[in-house]
Amino acid sequence: MPPHLRTDLPKGVRDIMPLALGAALYGTAFGLLAAQAGMSTLQTGVMGAFVFSGSAQFVAVERLAAGAGAITALIAGIALNLRMLLMTASLRDVLADRPLWQKILGVHMTTDESWALFHATRAKGQTTSYWYLVGAGLGMWLLWLASTLAGVSFAASLPEPRALGIDFAFTAAFIAILRGMWSGNRDLAPWAVSAATVAGLNTFTPMEPSWALVIGGILGALTAAIGGKHATL
């Protein structure tokens, strides 16, 4: 066993735990909502394990539950994950000398949390190997999967979701996610453009709502691209 695998993998798993426990709350919420939307336990588990991307999963499933077609749900989920291009691009030096299967494993284990931990640990001057990244991702993956499935079981124990108001849980969850994403006044203009675009398209055109959503998101991102001065990732 390579020395980094023996030492760094468990260290990555250990270091990610506080962040993974936070993500597990989202996992439980996702499982609950996926079951509510009509997904089976197997579908929810496969999605959690192989898509392994919280916000894209939330958005795609919400769109399907809202009656959107597969293509628009897919585009919304994909658009949400495009930022990951930048994240794995910044891991080039870690993945470069690895065989293909390890590259695939490494990029699959790259999440917002494992990526941030990896760079934070490196910034502190500590050794950060490939296996540290994989360990951090693995810790996230295990808790994400377990919490997602726990959410599905929890949903099964609820008698009448709509009567309890659980159908509103998607909206409440997205409001909480937005609060977590807010990084200050520089978000104001992009978010306002996005909301105004959706409101306008939905009111004045017969456009399918999911397309309005994607166009609103893109115009908001363009506003950030043109207007912002802070470009650190």
Place this chain on the structure above:
Amino acid sequence: MPPFNLVIAGLIVANLVIRLGGYYLGAALPQSGPWARGLKALPGTLITALVTLQLMQGGANEWIAASAAFATAIATRSLPLTMIAGILAIYALRNWA
């Protein structure tokens, strides 16, 4: 039944392409500047668009419950508490208002 399997399979493939694509495009991708800012802003703007859409499709009860959820989110930054506040508010409005 919504086309869950199709979307799950599509997202699995797309996510792998995006994650591996970032690695292979590597140095060609700018880590700062307009493109990086736009890509980084996309999740927030998409979810803003989604919440806007959900609220436009809801009635007065949903607006009031969303206000309760917003207030809780701002005050606590907690996912479970925000969800509980939103669900309790909509439950109360639908059953007692």
